[in-house]
Amino acid sequence: KENSSLSTIVRRFKDSVSLGKTHKFWESQPVGQFKDIGDSNLPEGPIEPPTLLSEVKQEPYNLPSQYEWTTCDMESDETCREVYDLLKCNYVEDDENMFRFNYSQEFLTWALRPPGYYRSWHIGVRAKSSKKLVAFITGVPARIRVRDEVVKMAEINFLCVHKKLRSKRLAPVMIKEVTRRVHLENIWQAAYTAGVVLPTPITTCQYWHRSLNPKKLIDVGFSRLGARMTMSRTIKLYKLPDSPATPGFRNMELRDVPAVTRLLRNYLSQFVVAPDFDENDVEHWLLPTENVVDSYLVESPETHEITDFCSFYTLPSSILGNQNHSTLKAAYSYYNVSTKTPLLQLMNDALIVAKQKDFDVFNALDVMHNESFLKELKFGPGDGQLHYYLYNYRIRHALRPSELGLVLL
Numbered sequence: 001k002e003n004s005s006l007s008t009i010v011r012r013f014k015d016s017v018s019l020g021k022t023h024k025f026w027e028s029q030p031v032g033q034f035k036d037i038g039d040s041n042l043p044e045g046p047i048e049p050p051t052l053l054s055e056v057k058q059e060p061y062n063l064p065s066q067y068e069w070t071t072c073d074m075e076s077d078e079t080c081r082e083v084y085d086l087l088k089c090n091y092v093e094d095d096e097n098m099f100r101f102n103y104s105q106e107f108l109t110w111a112l113r114p115p116g117y118y119r120s121w122h123i124g125v126r127a128k129s130s131k132k133l134v135a136f137i138t139g140v141p142a143r144i145r146v147r148d149e150v151v152k153m154a155e156i157n158f159l160c161v162h163k164k165l166r167s168k169r170l171a172p173v174m175i176k177e178v179t180r181r182v183h184l185e186n187i188w189q190a191a192y193t194a195g196v197v198l199p200t201p202i203t204t205c206q207y208w209h210r211s212l213n214p215k216k217l218i219d220v221g222f223s224r225l226g227a228r229m230t231m232s233r234t235i236k237l238y239k240l241p242d243s244p245a246t247p248g249f250r251n252m253e254l255r256d257v258p259a260v261t262r263l264l265r266n267y268l269s270q271f272v273v274a275p276d277f278d279e280n281d282v283e284h285w286l287l288p289t290e291n292v293v294d295s296y297l298v299e300s301p302e303t304h305e306i307t308d309f310c311s312f313y314t315l316p317s318s319i320l321g322n323q324n325h326s327t328l329k330a331a332y333s334y335y336n337v338s339t340k341t342p343l344l345q346l347m348n349d350a351l352i353v354a355k356q357k358d359f360d361v362f363n364a365l366d367v368m369h370n371e372s373f374l375k376e377l378k379f380g381p382g383d384g385q386l387h388y389y390l391y392n393y394r395i396r397h398a399l400r401p402s403e404l405g406l407v408l409l
């Protein structure tokens, strides 16, 4: 978006203010502090040592008296529906409150039940009287490599407080409670992302968007007709072939897990921060799951070697207050590896299959090697930034997005 809208200016102002304001909660936490930026005497690694499990607070943190903790069993359709409804109405919106993420129920059960997950890390808050779910926060276990150290971490996500309960300091209680429950499993680090600036990002990424259905995107206000552009010229600009160009480009299947794991582990080893995926992880996170995650690979027609891989996840957004459309169908670039097929061609094939699947837009962060294809494949810079954070682990210098090999949902 060339001329920054007022909301972007306001957000940038808030971001810069955040650097100056006191963060009563975050200044009490073992995270990089703004005052420490540039202090290269501070060692890289854990900020606080682990404590003895007997020393971890055994009972949950106190909630305001009218609320109670609940563990959300995502295997229960009823509970999963309650979580879905809470997020559908109260989760992340864009700066102009035109869109709100609408993570599907099947996406949530996939995102929250990876190998080795803990049900106790799916934490809800209910009103005692109505039993209504009013807040949520989750963790899932992950092995994250930072430089040459593989660290057991919790990936924290889906922090949500009902709109009616905002600005009551509930979020810090949710965060302390998930921290306590993660500590009980002898895990002392976490990774998380947010659209807001907190102490202290390890890197800040830019979102890029590739129009697939430009007419709808303009109708709903996601994008604007370019200067000196007509609608028909815009539709032609973003037109894509009907089928992928790469010979041997096909859906990933269960039998491909070992080869894809090798390909991905080798590729991710070049980044400073990246997941340490094994075959079980690859089977869960990357095997195609309808309406949740799509993954493709290139199998050489001659040698049957698997040489390239690309994937994207499905995250629709509710369109708030538009007569003609209620849902924005968005695909988010996930993990991509190119060893033989040029990344540009591989990603163009990803755009082609996403368009075939009726997505309206294909989003990508400027992480890994994504910058090499964004402009050429007609992605435009978004106004959303995504800040990456580690909890209880210091990185001496902020990373460039291209040094990051981690995509959170």
Ligand SMILES: CCCCCCCCCCCCCC(=O)SCCNC(=O)CCNC(=O)[C@H](O)C(C)(C)COP(=O)(O)OP(=O)(O)OC[C@H]1O[C@@H](n2cnc3c(N)ncnc32)[C@H](O)[C@@H]1OP(=O)(O)O
Pocket (backbone or CB within 6 Å): 022, 023, 024, 025, 026, 027, 090, 091, 092, 093, 154, 156, 157, 158, 159, 160, 161, 162, 165, 166, 167, 168, 169, 170, 171, 172, 175, 178, 179, 182, 183, 187, 188, 189, 190, 191, 192, 193, 194, 195, 196, 198, 391, 392
């Ligand atoms: C070892 C294991 C560790 C595990 C934990 C690792 C840490 C995990 C951290 C969580 C990773 C989450 C990853 C995601 O899910 S990011 C997505 C977050 N969710 C949304 O944006 C959905 C819509 N918004 C809401 O539901 C509420 O506004 C939330 C719940 C976000 C804040 O509620 P509310 O607006 O009613 O505010 P408050 O009065 O209760 O509390 C104000 C305090 O909260 C700090 N705040 C505000 N927004 C965030 C945020 N996104 N991450 C961390 N902290 C945040 C804020 O700076 C202030 O602290 P301080 O500035 O005074 O210090």
Ligand SMILES: CNCCCN(C)c1ncc(F)c(N2CC(C(=O)NCc3cnc4ccccn34)C2)n1
Pocket (backbone or CB within 6 Å): 092, 093, 094, 095, 099, 100, 101, 157, 158, 193, 194, 195, 207, 315, 317, 328, 332, 363, 382, 383, 384, 385, 386, 408, 409
């Ligand atoms: C905690 N998990 C982090 C990932 C959650 N993710 C995917 C996310 N976090 C912050 C963002 F800034 C963002 N953006 C995608 C870009 C975009 O599409 N912006 C227009 C738009 C359409 N729908 C929505 C809904 C909410 C916010 C912006 N929206 C900006 N994505």
